[in-house]
Structures are given as structure tokens and as C-alpha cells.
Amino acid sequence: MRSMLIATLTFVATIAAVQAQTTTPSTASAKPKQLATVPARPALQSPADTANAMGQSERMAIQSDLAWVGQYNGAISGDVSERMVEAIKEYQKAGGGKPTGVLNPKERSVLAETGRRRRENVGWKIVSDAPTGVQLGIPTKLVPQQTSDANGTRWSSPTGTIQVLLTRRKEASPTTAKLAEREKKEPAGRSVDYTVVKPEFFVLSGLQGLKKFYVRGTFKGDEVRILTILYDQATENTVEPVVIAMSSAFNPFPVSTAQPPRKTVEYGTGVVVSEDGAIVTDRQITDECLAITIPPFGNADRVAEDKEHDLALLHVYGTRGLTPLSLASTQTDKASVELIGISDPQNQAGGRAATTVKAATTSVAGGSDLALSPAPAIGFSGAAARDDGGKFSGIALLKSAIVAGVSNAAPAAQAVLVPADTVREFLKANGVNAAGGSMDAKAAVVRVICVRK
Numbered sequence: 001m002r003s004m005l006i007a008t009l010t011f012v013a014t015i016a017a018v019q020a021q022t023t024t025p026s027t028a029s030a031k032p033k034q035l036a037t038v039p040a041r042p043a044l045q046s047p048a049d050t051a052n053a054m055g056q057s058e059r060m061a062i063q064s065d066l067a068w069v070g071q072y073n074g075a076i077s078g079d080v081s082e083r084m085v086e087a088i089k090e091y092q093k094a095g096g097g098k099p100t101g102v103l104n105p106k107e108r109s110v111l112a113e114t115g116r117r118r119r120e121n122v123g124w125k126i127v128s129d130a131p132t133g134v135q136l137g138i139p140t141k142l143v144p145q146q147t148s149d150a151n152g153t154r155w156s157s158p159t160g161t162i163q164v165l166l167t168r169r170k171e172a173s174p175t176t177a178k179l180a181e182r183e184k185k186e187p188a189g190r191s192v193d194y195t196v197v198k199p200e201f202f203v204l205s206g207l208q209g210l211k212k213f214y215v216r217g218t219f220k221g222d223e224v225r226i227l228t229i230l231y232d233q234a235t236e237n238t239v240e241p242v243v244i245a246m247s248s249a250f251n252p253f254p255v256s257t258a259q260p261p262r263k264t265v266e267y268g269t270g271v272v273v274s275e276d277g278a279i280v281t282d283r284q285i286t287d288e289c290l291a292i293t294i295p296p297f298g299n300a301d302r303v304a305e306d307k308e309h310d311l312a313l314l315h316v317y318g319t320r321g322l323t324p325l326s327l328a329s330t331q332t333d334k335a336s337v338e339l340i341g342i343s344d345p346q347n348q349a350g351g352r353a354a355t356t357v358k359a360a361t362t363s364v365a366g367g368s369d370l371a372l373s374p375a376p377a378i379g380f381s382g383a384a385a386r387d388d389g390g391k392f393s394g395i396a397l398l399k400s401a402i403v404a405g406v407s408n409a410a411p412a413a414q415a416v417l418v419p420a421d422t423v424r425e426f427l428k429a430n431g432v433n434a435a436g437g438s439m440d441a442k443a444a445v446v447r448v449i450c451v452r453k
Contacts, residue, residue: 047088047101051080057414058373059084061362062103065115066091067244070237076248105360109335112363122242126249129153132168134225137249139242161235164246165228174219176202183215183226203247212236214243218252225252262288268448269341269382270294270314271395271441272324273427273434277316280423281382281448282397286312289450295352297322297446304430309369309418310397311426314448324437325384325444327392327424336360337393337417339376340441341383354442359385359396361417368419372396375415382448384441385417392441394419 051059056078063084066072071094072087089099097107123141128134131148142162143155152167171179180202184192190213192206201218212233217226227250231239268285272278279294283305286292292300297319304313316322339357348355357380361370376383381398394417427434438444 047085048080048082050102051084055373057371058362061112061371062088062108064245064248065111065363067248068115068118068241069111070241073240073244076244105335108360108362112361116363118241119245122238124242124245128254129166132166132225132252133254134166134168134227135249135251135254136166136227137246138164139246142239142242161232162239163228163230165230167226167228169224170222171219171224172222174222174224176200176218179217179219179224179226180204183217214247216247216250220253223253227252262452264452266450266452267342267344267379268450269380269384270446270448271382271384272322272444272446273327273437274324274432275322277319277322278324278427278432278434279314279316279446279448280395280427281312281314282395283307283310283312284397285381285448286314286450288452290453291451293449293451294446295449300448304426306426309422309426311395311418311423313427313430313432322446323440323443324434325392325441326437326439327420327427327434328436337372337385337387339372339380339383339385339396340445341376341380341396342445342447343377344379347377347379352447354445356442359415359417368422370394370417370419372415372417379447380415384445386441390439392420393417395423 051062054062059080060076060078063072063074063076063078066084066087067076069091071091072084074081074083074087085101088103089101091111092099092101092103092107095107095110103111121141122139123144124137125140126135126137129136129148129152131150132152138155143157143164145156145158147154147156151169152165154166155164156162176197176199180195180197183202183204184190184195187208190206190208192204194203194205196203201216204213204215206213208230210232211230214229215226217224219225227246229239229243229246231243266285268282270279270281273280277297277300279300286302289302292302292314294300294314294316297316300314300316302312303315305311337359339359340354341357342352342354345351357376359372359374359376361372363370375398376396378398380396383396385393385396387393396415396417398415424434
């Protein structure tokens with residue numbers, strides 16, 4: 001017992017001594033020492049971090065545009081990689097800029113416009129091939145001649161310097177490795193200098209006689225689909241960016257694209273373009289409506305539509321107090337725009353106030369419309385867009401989500417901007433002169449309500 005007590009007292013004394021050594025004595029007159037501190041600098045965000053903060057569709061658009069200008073030769077998947085960052089730096093250096101790896105708004109706008117022009121120059125178009133069921137991109141101006149049979153389709157330039165072959169066949173127990181080995185040997189004389197074999201696809205490239213070739217193939221069950229591109233070496237600078245785009249757009253087994261069911265009541269925005277009641281809005285919002293209402297002005301009739309650009313022209317009759325927006329022709333910088341619209345009632349407690357949001361614009365492959373990022377709120381489809389100077393830039397449209405889409409195709413933009421020139425042409429074709437009017441976009445936008453069954 002005695003030894004236990006001594007041990008306990010010794011332990012308590014030791015703890016007290018330690019506490020005494022580690023406790024800072026304090027007196028009434030003592031002042032705490034002021035420690036000099038240096039503010040910690042926030043860690044700089046890397047180019048990859050900046051890219052990852054974007055939406056996937058925007059990253060894919062950047063990769064696609066870089067490919068079309070010849071700076072990027074990777075997969076157009078939206079995945080951020082060192083190859084993508086280096087391609088941005090090379091593009092910046094080529095333009096005399098600082099190679100930061102992050103595109104500023106002006107660089108992004110120039111890149112998008114350059115990519116758009118390159119696609120237009122070759123006649124880039126996404127097509128569905130009936131004999132094979134494949135969806136792919138075709139440079140229709142480079143290969144205008146087309147022939148098909150039950151086993152596939154061939155597109156060719158007039159002199160045969162560029163050829164695109166799409167084939168299908170049945171094969172027992174195929175694998176990508178077996179398919180790749182067969183394509184290396186057939187036709188004879190192929191010299192392969194690049195090979196990628198994955199479980200889901202394979203890629204080969206090299207020389208076939210005096211032509212360069214690129215092959216991409218895959219299978220599903222016993223069905224084999226193979227894309228082959230042949231081109232003279234003299235056309236390399238023109239064709240190779242197209243090859244990258246074709247490889248990424250190649251969709252051998254597309255699934256059906258089912259649209260979601262239409263809402264019983266749907267809300268959008270319209271832009272008043274004449275004092276007598278003409279309103280331009282989203283065509284899809286006003287499809288299959290039993291009644292279209294423009295509060296507080298009453299019912300409207302849909303009098304015209306543009307299916308290519310999804311514009312609709314409404315007319316409200318016998319009303320007063322409408323404020324048309326001036327759509328006068330101007331030169332505007334559409335790298336970024338301000339959208340003026342009326343969001344869904346649930347987003348504003350039942351109100352119908354017009355609000356504004358900012359959005360950046362980028363080109364969309366195969367068309368004049370521009371992608372908007374970020375997409376505005378539900379209800380903004382049909383909203384007016386204006387540039388930094390307050391000039392009309394176009395009509396914003398929200399796009400319907402796809403329930404089941406193409407797995408390896410670029411996702412469609414969630415929102416697009418129909419440019420001002422397209423809107424003016426549509427209105428002019430339907431007898432509406434929208435050159436006059438107010439610059440007050442908030443006063444010119446109205447809510448559009450569609451009631452369906």
C-alpha cells in the first residue's frame with residue numbers, strides 16, 4: 001500500500017511540474033507579445049483547374065476548335081489533359097500572346113470564329129448513314145461524291161485524292177485486337193506507324209501506297225463498323241484536322257434520342273418587335289399549344305416559324321401599351337452578352353419581373369448559332385440578348401434535354417444564341433420591320449405561356 005501511495009504521489013507531482021513548465025505566468029501588468037504575421041498568399045489556380053471549372057460542353061468546344069486550327073490532336077472528350085493545356089499555350093504563342101494555358105475572352109472568341117470558318121470551308125456536317133446506321137461527320141465540300149451499297153458508303157473528292165469509306169460486316173466473336181490485326185494486313189501493303197487497341201475500339205494510321213490512312217473500328221455483338229480515311233500526303237495540312245473531328249464524331253451504334261414529354265403548361269419569354277403586337281419567341285415553347293397567352297395583353301396566335309433556328313412569330317391583336325425593342329443592324333461583339341428575360345414563376349414567387357443575367361458565347365459546330373454558358377434559368381427561352389453597348393445581339397433559346405442520347409457524341413449546348421442577323425431576316429421574311437423601337441429591353445420582353453392538353 002505504501003509503495004502504491006508513493007507511486008501515485010510521484011505521478012501527480014510529475015504532472016504538476018510539467019503543467020508548471022508549460023503554463024505561461026501572467027501578471028496584471030504583463031502585455032501579450034505581438035507576433036508578426038505574413039498574410040498567406042492564396043495558391044494560384046492552374047490552367048487545368050480553370051478548365052475543370054468549365055462545363056464539359058465548353059471544354060469539348062475548346063478542344064474541337066483547337067483541333068480545327070491544327071493545334072490539338074487528342075480526343076475531343078471534354079477531359080482535361082496536359083495535351084489540351086499545351087495546345088492552348090501553342091495557340092496563344094502562335095497568335096503572339098502570352099502562353100498562360102488559359103484563354104482570355106478575346107482569344108476564345110477568335111479561336112471560336114476561326115474554328116467555325118474552318119468547318120464552313122470544308123462543309124462539315126453530321127450525317128446518319130442509312131446502309132450502316134452509323135452517325136458521323138463528313139467534310140461535304142472535300143468529298144462531295146457519294147456512293148452506297150448494302151455494306152457501306154464511300155465519299156470521295158472529284159479526283160480521288162481524299163476518300164472516306166464506311167463499312168459494316170458480320171463477324172463471329174470479334175474483338176478489337178482481331179479486327180486491328182486484320183486491318184493491318186488488308187489491303188496488302190499497309191505500313192502502320194500508329195496503333196491503339198482498347199476493348200471498345202481500335203485506331204490505326206500510317207501509309208497505304210502513296211496515301212496516308214486512318215482507320216477507326218469497333219463492334220457490337222457480331223456487327224462490325226469501320227471508318228477508313230485515305231488522303232494524299234499533299235493534302236495533309238487540310239485533312240488532318242478534319243480526321244481528328246471525324247474520329248471524335250464517329251458514332252457506330254447510335255441510340256435513339258427520345259425527347260422528354262411536353263409540359264402541360266410551359267413558360268417562356270417573348271420580345272415585342274412591333275407596336276401592333278408582333279412578338280418573336282422560341283418555336284419549341286409554342287409548339288402544340290391549345291392556347292398561347294401573353295399576360296396582361298391576352299391570347300396570341302402563332303403566325304410564322306423558322307424550324308432551322310427554332311424561332312416563332314406571335315401576334316397579339318387589338319392591344320395597346322406594347323413597347324417594341326429596336327433590332328436595328330449593328331456591329332456587335334458577341335463574346336459575352338447580357339440576357340433579358342422572365343424566369344419561370346416558381347423561380348420568382350409567382351412574379352413576372354424581367355431580370356438580366358450574363359453569359360459567354362462560343363461557336364457551335366455546323367451552324368451560325370452560338371452556345372451560351374452558363375445556360376439561363378427556365379423561362380428565359382426567347383429572351384433578348386444585348387452586347388456591352390446595349391445593342392441587340394440575338395434571341396436566347398434553351399434546348400430540351402435528351403433522355404437517351406448518343407454516348408460518344410459531343411453534348412448539345414444547353415442554351416444557344418440565335419444571332420441578330422438571323423432574327424432580322426426571319427422577321428423581314430414575314431413582313432415585320434424591327435429597325436425602330438426602344439432600347440429598353442426590360443420594357444420590351446413579355447412572358448409567354450403555352451397551355452397544352
